[in-house]
Amino acid sequence: MKINTLAKSKPTATDILAVLRDDHRHQCECDPEADPDIDLRFDSTIQDWRYACDLVEWKPLAIALNEHWNIDVPLSTWKPLLNPPKKQRLEGVCNLIAEHATIETVVVPSILGRKCAPAGVFFAIRELLERDGADVGDFHPSSQLSSYSTDHFRALAGPISHLAPGLLPAIKIDHPEYDRASCALIICVFGLFVSLFAVKWAPFVWIPFLFSSVLCWLWTWHAARHTKPAAVAFGDLKTIRDVCNTLAPGIRT
Numbered sequence: 001m002k003i004n005t006l007a008k009s010k011p012t013a014t015d016i017l018a019v020l021r022d023d024h025r026h027q028c029e030c031d032p033e034a035d036p037d038i039d040l041r042f043d044s045t046i047q048d049w050r051y052a053c054d055l056v057e058w059k060p061l062a063i064a065l066n067e068h069w070n071i072d073v074p075l076s077t078w079k080p081l082l083n084p085p086k087k088q089r090l091e092g093v094c095n096l097i098a099e100h101a102t103i104e105t106v107v108v109p110s111i112l113g114r115k116c117a118p119a120g121v122f123f124a125i126r127e128l129l130e131r132d133g134a135d136v137g138d139f140h141p142s143s144q145l146s147s148y149s150t151d152h153f154r155a156l157a158g159p160i161s162h163l164a165p166g167l168l169p170a171i172k173i174d175h176p177e178y179d180r181a182s183c184a185l186i187i188c189v190f191g192l193f194v195s196l197f198a199v200k201w202a203p204f205v206w207i208p209f210l211f212s213s214v215l216c217w218l219w220t221w222h223a224a225r226h227t228k229p230a231a232v233a234f235g236d237l238k239t240i241r242d243v244c245n246t247l248a249p250g251i252r253t
Contacts, residue, residue, distance in 0.1 A: 005123035010100040013094040015103060017042060020094070022165035024053050026157040030173045032182070042091035046082050050089050057078025058082035065093075071100040106163055108249045117248035118241075121163065125243060128159050139172035148240075149232040156234065160243075168243070169235025176230055178223040185216035 021040050028036040038052035055061050062078035081092040108120035130136045132155035161168040192213050195206035
């Protein structure tokens with residue numbers, strides 16, 4: 001018998017804002033281009049949002065939002081909400097997404113006549129991890145979070161964290177490959193700028209630095225998307241039970 005663990009529900013604009021804030025919170029821990037000093041609110045400008053989360057221009061952003069929220073809003077509808085970025089506010093984006101999107105919520109089971117949110121969260125996490133490709137054949141409340149966090153950190157920081165936005169501790173990623181690539185890129189870019197001032201004495205010295213900078217940028221791109229972190233942690237949480245108990249207070253019963 002299949003247990004229903006997740007349900008689709010219609011979000012409010014406040015629900016959408018909570019998810020955007022949650023994504024920004026996690027992103028700031030692993031993306032050096034994200035700005036942790038920006039507090040996203042309904043009255044935040046689109047420009048502030050783009051700076052906070054290192055987002056692209058309005059057209060590719062609109063396409064990405066449609067894909068992320070599984071909606072089909074025309075670009076002509078998105079444009080006046082995203083452009084001009086200094087004038088438009090995040091509230092308009094949240095309202096539009098809430099109008100068209102659905103979100104997944106936890107189905108809270110009754111155990112001995114009482115609602116048990118942690119149990120509902122447990123089954124929801126198992127389903128979301130399985131959907132992300134995890135082997136959940138031996139999945140228990142006592143299972144170590146580290147057994148899943150390294151390979152499935154995007155599911156944990158994404159749909160699982162979104163079950164109760166703001167409650168899961170911010171993600172901490174130990175990614176030596178990405179760190180090495182980023183360090184090499186900084187050195188190469190610095191060398192490129194220095195070499196540009198030396199063209200009078202060495203006209204072509206900037207060429208190897210430019211070539212190296214491009215290679216290092218590709219290295220960082222590959223490391224971020226195709227290499228596995230050494231370790232991923234969410235605060236002091238150690239087991240799946242810890243995650244369930246952390247998220248449970250934010251679940252609607």
